[in-house]
Amino acid sequence: MTAPDVRVPFLSLKPGDDADALRGAVTRVIDRGWFILGPELEAFEAEFATAAGAAHAIGVNTGTDAIALLLRGMGIGPGDEVITAPLSAAYTALAVMMAGARPVFADIDPERHTISPAAVEAAITSRTAAIMPVHLYGQAADMTAIAAIAARHGLAIVEDAAQAHLASCEGRPVGSFGAGAAFSFYPTKNLGALGDGGAITVHDATLADRLRRLRNGGQRTTYQHDEFGVNSRLDEMQAAILRERLQRLPAWTQQRRALAAHYRMRLEGAPVHVPREFDAGHVYHLFVVRTAQREAFRAHLASQGVQTLIHYPKALTQQPAIQSEAPATCPHAEQAASEVCSLPLYPSLSLADAELVASAVMSFRP
Numbered sequence: 001m002t003a004p005d006v007r008v009p010f011l012s013l014k015p016g017d018d019a020d021a022l023r024g025a026v027t028r029v030i031d032r033g034w035f036i037l038g039p040e041l042e043a044f045e046a047e048f049a050t051a052a053g054a055a056h057a058i059g060v061n062t063g064t065d066a067i068a069l070l071l072r073g074m075g076i077g078p079g080d081e082v083i084t085a086p087l088s089a090a091y092t093a094l095a096v097m098m099a100g101a102r103p104v105f106a107d108i109d110p111e112r113h114t115i116s117p118a119a120v121e122a123a124i125t126s127r128t129a130a131i132m133p134v135h136l137y138g139q140a141a142d143m144t145a146i147a148a149i150a151a152r153h154g155l156a157i158v159e160d161a162a163q164a165h166l167a168s169c170e171g172r173p174v175g176s177f178g179a180g181a182a183f184s185f186y187p188t189k190n191l192g193a194l195g196d197g198g199a200i201t202v203h204d205a206t207l208a209d210r211l212r213r214l215r216n217g218g219q220r221t222t223y224q225h226d227e228f229g230v231n232s233r234l235d236e237m238q239a240a241i242l243r244e245r246l247q248r249l250p251a252w253t254q255q256r257r258a259l260a261a262h263y264r265m266r267l268e269g270a271p272v273h274v275p276r277e278f279d280a281g282h283v284y285h286l287f288v289v290r291t292a293q294r295e296a297f298r299a300h301l302a303s304q305g306v307q308t309l310i311h312y313p314k315a316l317t318q319q320p321a322i323q324s325e326a327p328a329t330c331p332h333a334e335q336a337a338s339e340v341c342s343l344p345l346y347p348s349l350s351l352a353d354a355e356l357v358a359s360a361v362m363s364f365r366p
Contacts, residue, residue, distance in 0.1 A: 004302065004303055004304075004305055005305055006305055006306075006307055007304070007305030007306065007353070007356060008305060008306045008307065008344050008349075008353045008356055008357055009307050009344065010307035010308060010309050010342070010344050011188060011344065011346055012346065012348060013187050013188070013192075015194075016347075016348050018244060018245060018248060021244040022194070022241055022244055022245075024244075025040075025237075025240035025241050025243065025244050026237060026240065026241070028040075028240060029236045029237050029240050032236075034236060035235055035236045035237065036233055036235055036236060037216070037233055037236075038236045039236075040236040040237075040239040040240040040243065041059050041233075041234055041235075041236060041239040043239075043243060044057075044059060044234075044239040044240075044242050044243045044246070045057040045058065045059055045199070045239075047243060047246055048183075048199055048201070048242070048246060049201060051165075051166065051246060051249070052165075052166075052173060052174075052175055052181070052183070052201045053173035053175065053176055054173075054175055054176070054180075054181075054201035054202065054203060055202070055203045055204075055205070055208070056201065056202050056203070056204075056205065056208035057199050057200065057201050058199060058200045058201075058202070058208060058211045058212055058215060059197070059198070059199050059215075059233065059234030059239060060197075060198045060199065060200065060215050060232040060233065060234055061196060061197070061198060061231075061232040061233065061234065062091075062184065062186075062196045062197065062198045062232070063091065063162040063182055063183060063184025063185070063186065063198040064091040064094065064095045064098070064184075064198070065095075065198055065215070065230070065232040066095075066162075066182035066183060066184070066198040066199060066200045067091075067092065067095035067096070067098075067099075067132070067158070067160060067182040068095040068096075068098035068099045069099075069200060069211055069214050069215060069230070069232065070158055070179070070180050070181075070182055070200045070202070070211065071095070071096065071099035071101060071130070071158060072099050072100075072214060073200075073207055073210045073211045073214055074130070074156060074158070074179055074207065076099060076101050076129045076130055076156070077099050077100035077101055078100040078101070079101075079127065080100075080101040080102070080127060080128075080129035080130070081101065081102045081103075081104045081125060081127045081128045081129060082096045082101050082102070082103055082104065082128075082129060082130045082131075082132050082158070083104045083105075083106050083115075083120055083123045083124065083128060083130070083131045083132065084096065084103050084104070084105065084106070084115070084131075084132040084133070084134065084160070085105070085106070085108060085114060085115040085132075085133060085134040085136065085141075085160075085316075085333070086105040086106075086107065086108065086315045086316045086317050086328070086330040086333040086334075087108050087113060087134075087136060087312065087315055087316070087330075087333040087336055087337060088134045088136060088160065088312065088316060089162070089312060090316060090319050090321070090322065091162075092132070092134055092160050092162075092316070093105075093316050093319075093322045094321070094322070095182075096132070097322075101129065102127075103316075103322065104123050104125075104128070104328070105123075105316060105317055105328045105330050105333075106119035106120045106122070106123040106330075107119040107330035107331065107332045107333055108330070108332050108333045108336065109142070109332070110332040110335070110336065111275055111276065111278075112139065112141075112142065112275070112278050113136050113137065113139065113275060113288070113336060113340075114133060114134065114135065114136050114139060114140070114141035114142065115133045115134065115141055115146070116332075117142055117145035117146050117149055119330075120146060120149055121149050121153075124149075124153055124155070128153070128155060129155070129156060130155060130156040130157065130158050131146060131149070131150050131155055131156070131157050131158075131178075132157075132158045132159070132160055133146055133157070133159060133160065134160040134162075134163075135159065135160065135161050135163060135164035135167055135174050136163060137163060137284070137285055137286040137287075137288055137311070138163055138164055138167055138190065138256075138282055138283040138284045138285035138286065139164075139167070139277075139278060139279065139282045140164060140167050140168065140169035140174050140279055140281055140282070141169070142169070142278075143159075143169040143170075143172070143174070143177045144169065144170055146177070147177050147178070150178065156178060156179050157177055157178025157179060158178060158179060158180060158181070158182070159174055159175050159177065159178060159180070159181035159182070160181075160182055161174045161175055161181040161182060161183050161201075162182060162183060162184035162186075162189065162198075163184075163189065163190070163285040163286070164183075164283060164285065165183060165189065165190045165191045165249060165253075165283065166190070166249060166250065166253050166283055167281050167282065167283040168279070168280075168281030169279055169281055170279065170281075171281070174281075175201045176203075179202065179203075179204070179207065180200055180201055180202035180203065180207070181200070181201050182198065182199075182200055183198060183199045183200075183201065184197075184198050185197035185198060185199070185234075185238065185242055189285065190249065190252065190253065190256070190283055190285050191242065191245055191246060191249050192245070193238040193241055193242055194237075194238065194241050195237075195238055196238075197234050197238045197239075197242065198234070199234065213226065213227065213229055214227070214229040214230065215229065215230065215231075215232045215233055216229060216231070216233060217229040217230065217231060251347075252347040253283050255347040256283060256284040256285075256345060256346070256347060257282070257283070257284060259284070259287075259345050259349055259351075259354050260277075260282070260284045260287055260345065262351065262354050262355075262358070263287055263343065263345070263354065263357075263358060264277070266355070266358035266359075266362070267289075267358060267361060267362065270289070270361055270362055271291075271361075271362070271364045271365065271366055272289045272290060272291040272297060272341075272361060272364065273289060273290040273291065273339075274289050275288065275289075275290065284345055286311055286342045286345065287342065287343045287344075287345040288311065288340050288341065288342050288343075289340075289341055289343060289361070290336065290339040290340055290341070291339055291341065291366065292338075292339055292366075293366045294310070294338070294339055294340075294341050296364075296366070297341060297364055297366075298341060300360070300363075300364045300365075301357075301360050301361070301364070304356070304359075304360035304363070305356075305360075306343075306344065306356065306357050306360045307344065308341050308342060308343060308344075309341075309342045310340060310341060310342065311340065311342050312337055312340075313337055313338075314337050315330055315333040315334045315336075315337045316333075317329060317330050317333065317334065318334060318337070343357055343361070344357055
């Protein structure tokens with residue numbers, strides 16, 4: 001028996017209407033012959049900072065490095081605890097460990113899928129140095145409540161905004177609630193490079209200067225290494241590509257929101273659970289539904305030619321590499337991890353294909 005043809009792929013990473021602009025950006029870098037820490041990165045950092053509502057942006061190799069370096073730049077490391085969400089990519093917690101700190105997991109709000117403010121407050125100890133909410137799937141965490149908790153306890157806020165470019169919470173851009181934020185430009189992200197990439201946004205000029213040193217081997221000037229740094233620099237090629245795509249990001253974000261609105265309208269009364277939208281600032285990196293019959297649901301959609309993925313099949317409390325670092329049980333996150341399923345949603349998805357996806361979902365019989 002042959003597998004059904006794929007009619008709606010989960011995602012397409014091939015450049016679309018930006019293809020010519022990307023080729024021009026690559027040619028520009030090649031012709032200039034400057035590939036590391038050059039004018040493209042400097043320009044992108046300024047443009048991304050403006051788009052993100054931050055004073056400074058620092059380009060690095062990955063979103064993981066962005067988290068680890070931001071924590072290090074703030075002086076958070078061995079002996080410190082960072083409270084974060086258990087429903088996320090493993091790199092959220094691994095980055096905390098890279099900085100030498102210990103990730104501590106606070107369970108999620110079962111409907112919002114982001115970290116529960118009440119669980120955050122219950123997890124605070126004398127060793128807590130920071131709270132790191134994850135703006136999951138493009139939905140901002142409840143930052144108003146988290147900021148109030150951080151203020152009461154004198155704690156720093158570091159935002160994992162890897163999936164939340166241009167997202168906001170109650171009208172305020174993500175990354176504006178604490179010391180800074182970490183972004184990823186992995187190719188699948190709303191603002192994706194043609195390779196790995198990341199950035200840190202911060203408000204404080206002194207912290208920004210230190211982060212620029214840390215990403216470049218701790219150098220204050222060439223061959224003068226003043227502190228232990230790493231080699232994590234967003235290269236000129238990716239910076240040039242991201243500059244072109246950043247111009248298109250607002251329109252792409254509106255298209256994501258329009259597709260999500262269509263899904264919500266069509267999936268009223270669906271045989272799967274469709275989590276509600278908590279904030280108009282949601283940027284829909286992913287459109288996720290939940291069902292206890294996930295494998296049957298995915299098989300049904302596959303039979304209709306619709307590809308799906310799972311983000312994420314295990315909570316971080318269930319990951320062997322992380323369990324020993326922060327033993328915890330987070331029942332809401334662990335249940336969500338067993339039920340979530342991501343539907344196709346990306347700017348080039350046609351309304352006709354979105355309708356095909358919605359029809360396939362509505363025809364599922366648990």
